[in-house]
Amino acid sequence: MTADRTESSQEAFLASYDPHAFPPFAVTVDVVLLTVREHELSVLLVERDTHPFRGRLALPGGFVQPDEDLESAAVRRLERETGVRRSTAHVEQLGAFGDPARDPRMRVVSVAYLVFAPDLPAPVPGARTRSVAWVPVGDVDPATLAFDHEQVLGAGVERARAKLEYTPLAAAFVGDTFTVADLRRVYEAVWGGALDPRNFHRKVTGTPGFLLPVGRPAPVGPEGGRPAALFRRGDATSLRPAMLRPGSA
């Protein structure tokens, strides 16, 4: 399963490459970076400054390098263009999007990655980046997005909603330590509806491996109320049985 291709053989291949022998494809990665800001599920969008779709909003992304793994390419874009570190976020592949007409320049297949990140206090844009902004997914005008990014974003949001049902990944949206209410607000933002605080508390605390109680018993409440207990992420990877969203009977 190891390749015998090397840098030099890659060069030889390039030199002898005939674009009519097989059609050249470009492969890109797009990143659907989601977070919860002010009780709203938001996505990071950048404004394009080059053809095509110049001036339109788009998901961060770019070409995959010749010897770069797909996920590495996505993580590189994530860290360079958004300032999010890989270790603090959850990254998973969303899927490949390859409609022949999705890019007017040439045939491009894009592999989309879905990232859950906590709402970082620092302004997220990294070094060499054009205009970048968090946009609540409900405020995104689908017609203004570049390429087929409306479809990619839609798939990412739906995947996120489904993943909260049967995984503990909601914890990827909050910081290192958090309260049950923090977690509940993530669910409410992603699913778009209120949840019963008592039943939610019973479910998440009753699921082994979801929450790890941290000794420190209490921070303060921003607007009154009894201080909540602090937790850390557990090592559970799935929720069985799942926590089903209410409106989807």
Place this chain on the structure above:
Amino acid sequence: MTADRTESSQEAFLASYDPHAFPPFAVTVDVVLLTVREHELSVLLVERDTHPFRGRLALPGGFVQPDEDLESAAVRRLERETGVRRSTAHVEQLGAFGDPARDPRMRVVSVAYLVFAPDLPAPVPGARTRSVAWVPVGDVDPATLAFDHEQVLGAGVERARAKLEYTPLAAAFVGDTFTVADLRRVYEAVWGGALDPRNFHRKVTGTPGFLLPVGRPAPVGPEGGRPAALFRRGDATSLRPAMLRPGSA
């Protein structure tokens, strides 16, 4: 969102293409075609007759054409190489596999598709095809598969097992009309364990939209027993709550 690229501009692009401007990628599709044969979950494998991995077993697949949609490319391979018609099967994208070393010839990104098909009585191989065979997934020797197809197959099987839990897609593995026992044998083959016939019957018949009773009340039993009622697929797309596999608590 409409492309201005045409056939002639594609030609112009090819003529002026410089392989050093951006690295050429090849894009392929691989098909994980699963069925249930003789109470065993099986995958369709072909024997490669060209370099690389000549003589090794591999998933059916091939290069995507310049103006071909990814799913169309997968369905084309499915129909040409396996004889399975798209209308009788379930097709979904499994994911993209793009390890730089997965193909020794050059950089190849493969988009894998997962297909559920009923066990057709006709010999499945199509017209121009090399040696092709159904192999029970438990009998596949992982080390003998070409490329990274062990990883692709593993992802497909795990996806199939999960999908049976929360979708009615098990019906894609059986024919047009089927009995509850047929469906149960699908679950047992995919999950690899026995299920209680009475509880299974209660669950599937009690889920609205899973099964449509067909008037014809009874076929015959192959080895005795009371004749079972016949059903057709319903229009439900998800199972809520899910049917969880026993061993996964």
Place this chain on the structure above:
DNA sequence: CCTCTTCTCGTCACCCCGACCCTAACCCGG
């Protein structure tokens, strides 16, 4: 002190599920 807030535990009814009994309906051999 009272009142507001949020957190957290408890209760109750209901549903779903696993385990299990029993009858229905067919085939076959005696």
Place this chain on the structure above:
DNA sequence: CCGGGTTAGGGTCGGGGTGACGAGAAGAGG
């Protein structure tokens, strides 16, 4: 004809998960 094999499928019972909701705990502020 009849008894014994098969599978199909309905019913019962208890336990666990969940929605709806009550109520106390623990803070801030008037």
